[in-house]
Amino acid sequence: MVYEKPLPQPNADDKFFWDGCKEHKLLFQKCLSCGLVRWPPSIICPYCHSNDTDVIEAAGKGKIYTYAVYHQAYHPGFESEIPYVTAVIELAEGPHFLSNITGCEPDELECDMPVEVVWEDANKEFSLPKFQPIQ
Amino acid sequence: MNLKDRYAIVGLGYTLQGRVPDRTALSFHVEAISDAIKDAGLEKGDIDGLICYRHFPSLGGEPDVTPYLVAQQVGLAPKAMSQEANCARSQLINALGWLEAGLCNYVVISYAHNPLSGGRFFGNRIENYNKAVFGQFGATSGYAMAARRAMHTFNTGPETWKHIAVGQRKWANLNPIAMMHNRTMTFEDYYNSRWVVEPLRLFDNCLVTDGGRACVVTSVERARDLRHPVVAVMGIGQHNPSVEIEHATNMSGPTGAKLSGEIAFAMAGITLDDIDACEIYDCFTYTVEVTLQDYGFFKPGEGGDWFKDGTIEPGGRMPINTSGGQLSEAYYMGLTQLTEATMQLMGRCGERQLGPKTNTRTPEIILCSDNGGILQTHSTTILRRL
Numbered sequence: 192m193v194y195e196k197p198l199p200q201p202n203a204d205d206k207f208f209w210d211g212c213k214e215h216k217l218l219f220q221k222c223l224s225c226g227l228v229r230w231p232p233s234i235i236c237p238y239c240h241s242n243d244t245d246v247i248e249a250a251g252k253g254k255i256y257t258y259a260v261y262h263q264a265y266h267p268g269f270e271s272e273i274p275y276v277t278a279v280i281e282l283a284e285g286p287h288f289l290s291n292i293t294g295c296e297p298d299e300l301e302c303d304m305p306v307e308v309v310w311e312d313a314n315k316e317f318s319l320p321k322f323q324p325i326q
Numbered sequence: 327m328n329l330k331d332r333y334a335i336v337g338l339g340y341t342l343q344g345r346v347p348d349r350t351a352l353s354f355h356v357e358a359i360s361d362a363i364k365d366a367g368l369e370k371g372d373i374d375g376l377i378c379y380r381h382f383p384s385l386g387g388e389p390d391v392t393p394y395l396v397a398q399q400v401g402l403a404p405k406a407m408s409q410e411a412n413c414a415r416s417q418l419i420n421a422l423g424w425l426e427a428g429l430c431n432y433v434v435i436s437y438a439h440n441p442l443s444g445g446r447f448f449g450n451r452i453e454n455y456n457k458a459v460f461g462q463f464g465a466t467s468g469y470a471m472a473a474r475r476a477m478h479t480f481n482t483g484p485e486t487w488k489h490i491a492v493g494q495r496k497w498a499n500l501n502p503i504a505m506m507h508n509r510t511m512t513f514e515d516y517y518n519s520r521w522v523v524e525p526l527r528l529f530d531n532c533l534v535t536d537g538g539r540a541c542v543v544t545s546v547e548r549a550r551d552l553r554h555p556v557v558a559v560m561g562i563g564q565h566n567p568s569v570e571i572e573h574a575t576n577m578s579g580p581t582g583a584k585l586s587g588e589i590a591f592a593m594a595g596i597t598l599d600d601i602d603a604c605e606i607y608d609c610f611t612y613t614v615e616v617t618l619q620d621y622g623f624f625k626p627g628e629g630g631d632w633f634k635d636g637t638i639e640p641g642g643r644m645p646i647n648t649s650g651g652q653l654s655e656a657y658y659m660g661l662t663q664l665t666e667a668t669m670q671l672m673g674r675c676g677e678r679q680l681g682p683k684t685n686t687r688t689p690e691i692i693l694c695s696d697n698g699g700i701l702q703t704h705s706t707t708i709l710r711r712l
Contacts, residue, residue: 196459199455199456199459257474257478258471259462259467259471259474260521260524260525263522263523265461266452275461277461277471279471279573286573287573287574288572289456289460291460297524302474302478303478319460
């Protein structure tokens with residue numbers, strides 16, 4: 192089946208992240224100076240300006256900071272999924288990560304609901320981290 | 327040096343607006359600027375500064391609306407010229423800077439677009455693949471996320487926002503050029519409007535407008551020699567939190583409105599009690615609520631009580647968005663607000679004129695806001711009639 196939604200276009204800053212997703216790993220940069228785990232990626236820490244950086248694997252757990260329920264499609268690839276949910280996940284490690292909520296009706300959602308990562312293999316090249324409520 | 331009461335808006339440019347087919351975006355810029363110059367009683371040769379709001383990508387094979395093309399078609403060769411690209415709302419601050427530096431004597435600011443007839447579907451362009459892969463598009467979704475977080479953080483939601491949509495519509499019903507002039511709105515109509523991106527309904531969204539708007543800014547000294555009552559910038563401020571909504575933690579406040587407002591009020595040397603009316607950037611109903619909340623009109627979650635019983639409507643104790651605003655008059659980014667405030671202070675608003683005609687205070691001081699990105703930039707302007 193052809194994947195009809197947009198796919199990632201990795202760039203020099205975020206290639207490591209999408210490479211990690213292919214192995215079902217959520218990788219983020221962590222500042223070795225102040226400890227901030229950051230997303231989106233950057234060559235320096237926006238908090239302390241250190242470029243001393245490690246890459247850590249996040250556990251894939253967090254809570255819904257906020258979410259939006261789309262009742263119209265802005266891209267034809269999403270038309271069949273309406274109403275679908277985009278959400279900002281506040282990961283346990285700190286970063287706010289935009290994703291989708293799956294396995295739950297939109298009217299069952301609320302902010303601060305605990306969620307965990309589930310992987311969707313879009314094709315051979317890309318896997319997308321999505322989130323579902325923790326039962 | 328304190329800029330209080332030293333610069334003034336002296337001319338306003340309007341065009342046909344609404345659904346206006348067979349017109350380029352460029353033509354609306356040119357018409358609005360030409361109208362503003364005429365309204366000020368100036369000649370095009372007087373204008374030596376030009377600031378254009380951002381241009382959206384052109385439609386239907388039209389050229390992009392660069393400030394070069396605008397200047398060429400208006401017949402200007404400005405000493406200073408700029409166009410911002412991503413909705414940072416520094417236009418008026420920049421104009422004041424050029425005037426204060428002595429680089430310019432008269433600066434014109436314009437915005438125009440033709441998205442309604444041109445068939446623009448806002449939000450369908452991929453600007454960030456790390457958002458698009460998850461289906462995150464457009465401004466409505468970003469503000470929906472902010473509004474949802476606010477519903478969780480403090481007591482707000484459609485019960486509050488309906489007062490904003492309906493209240494502004496009542497002003498539009500008094501404004502013959504408002505796109506929604508002939509269409510009333512009840513609370514029931516509000517609730518019956520379709521979801522766009524929940525929790526925002528269609529009637530929480532601003533309009534899409536063909537048309538243009540412009541204003542001319544100069545010193546108060548020069549303004550005194552021109553034809554209209556002098557409407558001065560009493561205070562101005564800006565703050566740019568900048569963080570994208572997907573990473574922001576201030577979407578339920580304090581937004582940029584708080585610091586921006588504090589700077590503007592400090593310059594003006596006044597308090598909220600001195601404000602007679604507000605023209606608040608209203609890309610969405612929630613934006614109006616959080617802006618007024620961050621300015622200090624009410625505490626978080628008390629908006630529902632503050633708005634009810636017609637507070638912002640004709641006859642209300644704090645008139646807001648008296649042209650109908652961007653929800654019900656027309657969308658010109660921050661110029662919808664600045665031009666309406668200036669028209670009100672000049673006393674040129676006909677049936678919707680603040681004062682005895684609408685059973686409101688005759689305005690001496692009006693508070694304006696502008697906001698860009700998804701709550702990423704905020705400007706505050708306090709105007710008064712000298």
